[in-house]
Amino acid sequence: MSVVVKRPVRRRPTFHPLTVAGLDRLTEEAVAITFAVPPPLRELFAFRPGQHVTVRLGDDVRRSYSICSPPGDGRTLRIGVKEVPGGAFSGHAVRALKAGDTIDVLPPLGNFTTDFDPGRARSYGAVVAGSGITPVLSLVAHGLAVEPASTFTVVYGNRHARTVMFAEELADLKDRYPARLQVVHVLSREPGEAPLLSGRIDADRMRRLLDTLLPPVDEWFLCGPYGMVTDVRAVLAERGAQRVHQELFFADDAPPPAPARPTTAQAGAEATVLLDGRATTVTVAPGERVLDAALRVRPELPFACKGGVCSTCRAKVTEGSVSMARNYALEPDEVAAGYVLTCQSTADTDRLVVDFDA
Ligand code: FES
Incomplete structure (x- = not known):
């Protein structure tokens, strides 16, 4: 069920096709990819040093890579990609990608940065x-x-x-x-x-x-x-x-997620998902991740790593509560303000409102 909610809407991160302007081999197993950012997208793709972007290959493969270039005039954005065994995107990037190809890219995200200030000596x-x-x-x-x-x-x-x-x-x-x-x-x-x-x-x-x-x-x-x-x-x-x-960059060697807390949502939770000003309701099964349930009814929801690392799936819980299995992306003040990684969240209450526009 979907209803339209009237209120200001944050621009949801969506993929944009960017052209590969250059490819530099860094080592036998790593390349740097330079994307050309066209003028209409330069504001959207402006970044802070230390941030990352998510790339998409086909419909299913999504990976996050850090930007290696410093913020400049916004005309280009360069990422470093190291091939991992069996890596669907990294293998393609290191062995097949060439200048002139187009890749779908989400605008930059991430908190791994600081506010540099010319008056500071640090x-x-x-x-x-x-x-x-x-x-x-x-x-x-x-x-x-x-x-x-x-x-x-x-x-x-x-x-x-x-x-x-x-x-x-x-x-x-x-x-x-x-x-x-x-x-x-x-x-x-x-x-x-x-x-x-x-x-x-x-x-x-x-x-x-x-x-x-x-x-x-x-x-x-x-x-x-x-x-x-x-x-x-x-x-x-x-x-x-x-x-x-x-x-x-990857959490494969992290300990397994904590077991879910005892929850009142034994029969599943009714979750209202707000995205692009539209509210959609879905049942989140006991132990199911909120993102997985929400993707059944809103397949356009943003996500990338599904491992608690990239923060692409971030949303604000405005009613009810959830438990996160892992959080390697959100700062304590974001968590205190109600933001969660929906890929890591299970419902603790019978009713949830999860706002991806907040
Ligand atoms: S999709 Fe990366 S943290 Fe949830």
Whole structure:
């Protein structure tokens, strides 16, 4: 059942076809894709450093990739894609995509960013692994350009030197800002410059890096697999770090979702889904994710990872309550304001109103 609700409507993120303007091979298994953004879409595709976009291949394949370019004049947007085994989009991007092709792209999203301010002098630090460098490259390039008195230290973990993504771009930035950018490479499968720089970035190595090599840092950015990010975050908490941003690209190594809480919605919940000013009602079965139920009646609903990582499925619960199995995307203040990741939400109450326009 659908009814039209009269109230201001937020513009829902929808896919737009963007032309591939260029393709650069970064390593054997990674490419950077530059999209041309036509003038009518430049406002919509304006982004903050550290944000990501969702791409769609065919009807079913949706993947999120971080933007590696700094915000500029809005004419282009560049993402980094590393091939994963069996990856439906990454395999296509690395082996078949070519300039002139068109890809459906959602406008930028994400909270892995900060408000750079020319009057600020801050020591930024980043700990990243593999393709986790992608959003940090944008943050470093933009941050150092906007804040002339700030510095950036990047700890960058990879298996081998040959798998280092954006090596040239990092070298160019180092040439441009020799005194303000420090990049520390840590290699897990070949000897690094010193024993401390050989091996995986775990809690012990992070403690030793902090004790011996890294400067005091005011604001941290962590991006990589779940295990690395949680280890480093715990060490930074031990050391009293106040400002720590994190971004996961994939959550395969995350612990399984928590079991659902006891709920009053034993027979399923009646959920009203608000999208584009139209209300549609659907039954959410016990234990079913709100997004899956809602997609049955509103297939145009936005989503990408379905893993609690990308925030594309974010909505506000304005009546009733839900439990989220995982949340690697929303900030505490968003959760406090009632926002949820619908791909991770099960109903706790018999009745729900879930507003995708809020
Ligand atoms: S679809 Fe990515 S967090 Fe829900």
